[in-house]
Amino acid sequence: MGKKFISSIVGLVAGAANGLFGSGGGTILVPALEKCLGVETHKAHATALAVVLPLTLVSVFFYLGKGQTPWGTILWVSSGGVLGGFIGSRLLNKITAPWLHKIFGIFMAAAAIKMIF
Amino acid sequence: MAWFLYVLIGLASGVISGMGIGGGAILIPALSIFCGMEQQAAQNTNLMYFIPTAAVALISHVKQGNIEKRSLPPVIILGLAGAAAGAFAAVRMDGSLLKKCFGYFLLAMSAYEIFRREKKGGTQNRKNEGMRNA
Known part of the structure; x- marks a missing residue:
């Protein structure tokens, strides 16, 4: 192909x-x-x-x-998001590890199950 | 105090984005579960929030030459069609059905995060991966 x-x-x-x-x-x-x-x-x-x-x-x-x-919500979420992105890019350069992905994967799975049922 | 919760949720998903996990995987479920927001509105919030953050990140990527331009045209052309069709369907769907579908999609993404294997060694430059993305 x-x-x-x-x-x-x-x-x-x-x-x-x-x-x-x-x-x-x-x-x-x-x-x-x-x-x-x-x-x-x-x-x-x-x-x-x-x-x-x-x-x-x-x-x-x-x-x-x-x-x-929801313009108001978008504004608040975005201001938190920009700050979080800045923190994340500094912090996670040092600490990103496979187990961190697994932990968040488990959080995501729990949220997914809550949304399905 | 609702604004405080929104800022907190934004903060958390912003940090997660730095890991290369899409921030929407945290933002959308949080808005839906903790704030009782309707599914379409939560998804819209994620899309709107993505635009300025991605634009800022993209400028620095372009300057650093990190974009693989050769691959772009066919991906974007059909991608635009898919993006229009997907959004067209989303805004017409029943909110609770869309929420359920999103749940299955999130479940698949979570399985990918839990079971994926880290590549070891090789010529690829892992430390540059994913850290500068919104």
Whole structure:
């Protein structure tokens, strides 16, 4: 199969998930770029970001059209998020470890089960 | 005091984003479970929050030449179609059904985080991975 075909499928799946669930495009793209398209690991995250940003702009257009936009919440969450991102980028350079991913994976699974039932 | 909870949730998901786990995996369930926000509104909040943070991170990545441009065009073209279709469906779905579907998606992502294996050695530069992403 051609690389262009695989790239298109990867884009389609990541875009659909990101639009439908409002998240997860990057989570799909990073391993897909690495494994299916041979993008180097340290470039995969940045490249995924360059893909997900335009996709998000398109998706947001539909969400805004529906009129469900809690502006106040977005403002508070974003201000916390910017600060958290800054802290995270300093802190996690030193302490990121496989077990940290597993712990958060367990938190995510618990939240997922709560949302399903 | 609701704003305090929102800032706290944003803070937590911001830190998690630094690990290379999507911040939405924390932000959306937290807004839904702790704040009782409707699923579409929670997802919209994550998308809106992502735009400025990603834009800032992207500028520094472009400057450092971290973007693999050759791979981009086909991924983005079909990606845009998928993004439109996914969002079109999301805003028309019943909120509680979407919440359930999101739960299954989150469960799959959690399995990936729990069971993934760390690559050891090789030529790839692991310490640069994921740390500068929003």
